[in-house]
Amino acid sequence: MKKVVYFIFLAMISFGTKIYAQETVLEKRTRFFNNYMKEQFPEFKITDGEYFFILPGGCVPCNKAALKILLGNTEEMKKRFQAVLFSQKTLKYLSDTIKTLHSTTLIDTTNKLDRMSFGMFGIGILKIKDQKIIGIKNLTAEDYKQGIIYFLNKEY
Amino acid sequence: MRPKLVFLIIIQILIVFPGRGNNYTSSPEFPLVPIDTINLDFSVSMSKSIFVPEYYTQVNYYFTEINEQLYFIYSIDSIKPTTIFKLQGLLTSFYCLNKDSLIVNYPNSDQYLLINNKSEIIDTFYFDFSKIYGEKKIPWTFLNLFSNKNKNGEYFLYFQTTIPSLHNYQRSLDSRIKLFSEPILSCYKFSGNCIKIEKGIGKYPDKFKSLDGMYNYIYHVSLNRNLDFIFSFYELDSLSIYSNGEMKSKYLNSKFKTKEIKYKKNIDDYDLTEYEENSSKTVGYLNHYYDSYRDQYYIIVKKQYPYENEDGTYNKPEDAPWSILILNDKFEKVDEIDMPNHLRKQGFFIVPEGIAIQDKILTDQNSGNSVLVLYKIKNYNL
Numbered sequence: 001m002k003k004v005v006y007f008i009f010l011a012m013i014s015f016g017t018k019i020y021a022q023e024t025v026l027e028k029r030t031r032f033f034n035n036y037m038k039e040q041f042p043e044f045k046i047t048d049g050e051y052f053f054i055l056p057g058g059c060v061p062c063n064k065a066a067l068k069i070l071l072g073n074t075e076e077m078k079k080r081f082q083a084v085l086f087s088q089k090t091l092k093y094l095s096d097t098i099k100t101l102h103s104t105t106l107i108d109t110t111n112k113l114d115r116m117s118f119g120m121f122g123i124g125i126l127k128i129k130d131q132k133i134i135g136i137k138n139l140t141a142e143d144y145k146q147g148i149i150y151f152l153n154k155e156y
Numbered sequence: 157m158r159p160k161l162v163f164l165i166i167i168q169i170l171i172v173f174p175g176r177g178n179n180y181t182s183s184p185e186f187p188l189v190p191i192d193t194i195n196l197d198f199s200v201s202m203s204k205s206i207f208v209p210e211y212y213t214q215v216n217y218y219f220t221e222i223n224e225q226l227y228f229i230y231s232i233d234s235i236k237p238t239t240i241f242k243l244q245g246l247l248t249s250f251y252c253l254n255k256d257s258l259i260v261n262y263p264n265s266d267q268y269l270l271i272n273n274k275s276e277i278i279d280t281f282y283f284d285f286s287k288i289y290g291e292k293k294i295p296w297t298f299l300n301l302f303s304n305k306n307k308n309g310e311y312f313l314y315f316q317t318t319i320p321s322l323h324n325y326q327r328s329l330d331s332r333i334k335l336f337s338e339p340i341l342s343c344y345k346f347s348g349n350c351i352k353i354e355k356g357i358g359k360y361p362d363k364f365k366s367l368d369g370m371y372n373y374i375y376h377v378s379l380n381r382n383l384d385f386i387f388s389f390y391e392l393d394s395l396s397i398y399s400n401g402e403m404k405s406k407y408l409n410s411k412f413k414t415k416e417i418k419y420k421k422n423i424d425d426y427d428l429t430e431y432e433e434n435s436s437k438t439v440g441y442l443n444h445y446y447d448s449y450r451d452q453y454y455i456i457v458k459k460q461y462p463y464e465n466e467d468g469t470y471n472k473p474e475d476a477p478w479s480i481l482i483l484n485d486k487f488e489k490v491d492e493i494d495m496p497n498h499l500r501k502q503g504f505f506i507v508p509e510g511i512a513i514q515d516k517i518l519t520d521q522n523s524g525n526s527v528l529v530l531y532k533i534k535n536y537n538l
Contacts, residue, residue, distance in 0.1 A: 031468070032468030033468075035467075035468060036468060057428055058428060061246050061263070112469065115469040115470060115471075115472070116468055116469055116470070117429070117463075117464050117468055117469060117470040119427075119429045120429070121428040121429060122428075138427070138428070
């Protein structure tokens with residue numbers, strides 16, 4: 001009988017391992033994102049839509065130039081995105097004006113955002129539906145060459 | 157409970173609950189002896205430490221930004237500035253002739269500005285590299301740039317001109333063969349107010365001309381006292397040495413590298429996170445330096461590290477654990493020092509007293525202004 005119990009126990013652990021291994025990249029990033037938002041912005045309710053991120057890395061001159069353009073279109077930003085997220089550290093190296101990109105700017109004072117594994121770098125957009133990430137895109141130098149509108153309209 | 161079963165359960169538990177990430181500290185027996193601390197009033201970035209034949213000694217150069225103003229700093233036998241060049245903004249490329257002359261090119265311009273040690277523009281000239289190399293390739297002087305002056309006062313500049321957009325070359329064998337059949341380094345003559353292509357130098361290792369690997373295709377070069385160029389490659393266990401018109405190869409091996417680098421198929425070249433995650437699983441030769449005071453070489457080895465942590469954060473490549481592999485003047489491995497993680501492998505300088513490395517903890521405590529620790533290093537040729 002003891003042997004059977006041990007066997008079931010081992011089988012359960014193995015099964016657990018298998019489930020963990022089957023988590024897709026998007027599911028994993030969703031888990032990280034939801035936990036992060038709960039921890040850093042507990043008051044904020046995640047709704048369906050797109051979230052605009054300003055993170056370290058990527059093509060820095062492209063990011064700076066793209067932000068300049070977007071700062072001239074804040075009404076569009078407000079209409080399109082649910083929120084704009086960046087860290088205190090980002091605010092230090094970019095102008096304070098990025099706070100005006102959107103009426104809902106979530107600033108991470110702990111700078112943990114810059115190290116979150118959401119699959120994003122530089123300027124990134126997350127698309128959320130039913131509390132799940134369904135799309136991720138990042139502004140690359142190639143995108144920037146084709147224009148910021150191209151990037152915004154580019155498929156996930 | 158039978159011991160065999162207990163053992164099996166322990167193994168299963170270890171599979172389900174692996175060790176925590178980010179636990180990669182270096183060995184406690186760190187052999188380098190600190191002899192001084194250098195506090196700078198600014199933060200250094202994109203630094204290089206090279207041998208400059210014109211002065212027949214070591215030069216450290218780097219960029220810095222102070223109150224949103226960019227500067228290029230040139231330091232002979234030191235880290236503290238010999239010359240400070242004030243820049244108008246981000247550069248596309250730069251060509252440093254010596255401590256008194258810098259040529260700069262700003263984005264979207266064919267105009268090259270020659271500036272002096274007072275940051276005054278003393279000449280302007282035009283050069284269209286795209287006419288020679290095509291739109292996709294631009295001179296890339298940020299990683300590898302050397303200058304040498306001949307008896308007539310003409311300067312020879314050596315730099316990379318074959319940096320392609322990897323996306324266009326990665327997938328096609330024909331394109332790779334064509335691109336990497338070009339010389340690995342180019343030499344340009346600068347005289348009067350003109351840059352002219354002089355000759356190509358050396359060749360890429362054959363591995364570049366295959367579709368297998370070389371995902372990290374960026375290489376690093378040093379110039380030694382004999383005016384040999386030494387090339388190192390992230391993925392290859394060998395150095396290429398260009399000496400007297402010939403290319404030789406020398407075996408290189410880090411004690412931390414136990415297997416060949418393999419990247420997964422169909423990697424998205426533009427996805428920085430995918431690139432970094434793949435790189436975290438490899439041990440690679442990141443960069444190397446020639447120490448002209450001691451006639452020896454330091455190869456920076458990036459070790460493997462866990463990419464993601466349990467809390468959803470990731471570890472950046474710049475924080476990856478590392479070691480310094482040391483080669484003597486005959487390119488023989490003489491030591492490999494496991495480096496502590498509070499030292500920044502990108503902030504590496506060579507000065508007469510030893511090697512100076514940026515300390516991340518001390519830098520943070522100094523409001524982000526770089527703090528370097530100077531370590532005594534032995535001459536392995538004695």
